[in-house]
Amino acid sequence: MTASSPTVHVIDTGFHRPRFDAAYLLVHDGRAAFIDCGLNSSVPRLLQALERAGLGVEAVDWLILTHVHLDHAGGAGELMARLPQAGLLVHPRGARHMVDPTALVAGATAVYGAEEVERTYGTLRPVPADRVVEARDGLHVEVGGLRLRCLDAPGHARHHIVIHHEAERAFFTGDTFGLSYRELDGPSGPFILPTTTPVQFDPEALKASILRMLAAGPERMYLTHYGPVDNVERLAGELFEQIDAMVAIARGHADLAPGPRHAALVAALGRLYTERAAAAAVPCSEAEVLELLHMDIELNAQGLGVWLDREAASGR
Template sequence: MSLHGIHTIDAAFHRDHFDAAYLIVEEGRGAFIDCGTNHSVPRLLDAVQAVGLTPADIEFVIVTHVHLDHAGGTGLLLQQLPNATVIAHPRAAPHLIYPAKLVEGATAVYGEEEIQRSYGTVKPVPKERVRIAADGEAMMLAERPLLCVDTPGHARHHHCIWDARSRCWFTGDTFGLSYRELDGPAGAFILPTSTPVQFEPAALKASIARMVAYGPEGMYLTHYGRVGDVPRLAQALYEQIDAMVAIAEACEGRADRHRCIAAGLSALYLERAHGLQVPLADEEVLRLLEMDIELNAQGLGVWLDRGRP
């Protein structure tokens, strides 16, 4: 069931309901926002058929940013979409056209075997099929504007997409992570997300505030799905970003800095899970967040090493 012509597609990355791509349908035309990995492409094509479109009806593939769980399948997907143009942030476009450096960086973090298993061979996107979206530029899907807004913090090559029709944002990773397994009687659980190589807390808070200023009714997160109650969730993100900074600073200078940061993050997320009455045991909460705790701890370490930009 879709709302405002927006269809959520499980991109089949890591586990069910972890990685989403979105298909927006308007007057017989379609646009994907994020596309997952190469392994996601059959699911995206099945979704096109399920909504009564053909691959030729897809006009845009809009990537929020080029991390491989969001955009690793772009090149392969585009081979199946004869009329589609890829829409990208100015800093993201070169990595889609020449993905070798992006893959090299990810391989350094995860290892070559994991890259092949999770993502496959990342295909380049032909330069002539990439359109750079400036901050505040709208892509017209039929008569429906999809506004691209620069939202650094998680990544400097990140933009989010405002859909005035639904009064919702497609947020990539800027508005954090909210896994449906952690939903409780007090609402959705949310946490900010870093990368192993970059974390910019001030920029991230400013990007969240910029989105909230539109008065959105919902946020479509890549990880995972639509969430409402935006003011509460935004406040939770602000508080946690500040707490993450405090944890990193408290661990600075310690020989076991990474372990110290990871332990602090674990305690932070459990405290907030308890407050929201998340219906899982602590061990299960930490298991679901294990990868995110590790990535956030790495990002905070880089933030300290770079002198707190």
């Protein structure tokens, strides 16, 4: 666990590789909240972070999920079973999946395969329905008197919220403000790229969600992948450029059959990101950039393919 401000602690959940997947512990006036939680295997790390902050499990008021993808929410049931006073706050579209995770497992299985889902995520524990609170747009909650505001933030997923930490002029963004790995920090600061998700990417909604956050004048974004970033206006501009570039790449390959199209999208996204990384003078070779972004390129290509199919089905 590392402290990034007097009230926010970054917790590496241990998923995939170091500094890939973060959860956050927010502490104020003897009370606490977790924001996202990683996997079942992440739960001991979160409880250790709480202990190091000098608090017991009874001090946690909320587990707040930005969305219910398993790298953010897979350990929610296991963690909630250890937090006797906490409520689970989640987008209305995601609430039922916390009470009955069957569809979450099925969706992950469709993307990764049953063996990989069992190996990585294990058995998801349901959360009792009376402990789940729907985070409707604009809902405010408090942690030790500290005010947090939940905003609906579609684009990466339709069940996504972002959480406005008003006192710090910051947002916990989940995947809405893209991903930025510390290994790729360059002379101008963080290197960032959008993340599409395999099934619900909506480029215009994603840009609108980013603009809505910018309207609040944030000075910092807390990303799940990975950690806090400043230079918010610059990074937002880079996200907009890349969302448009990714849409153009997808439309340029729309006439291909699914298999060749996916391969072409993977190759084109790799070129886009490595060219931008070189222009930003990131301290990695092209091969290292591709290795670090391998999983994200694959998922972004899947997301663009599903988005193209959805557009074709709608007659756009």
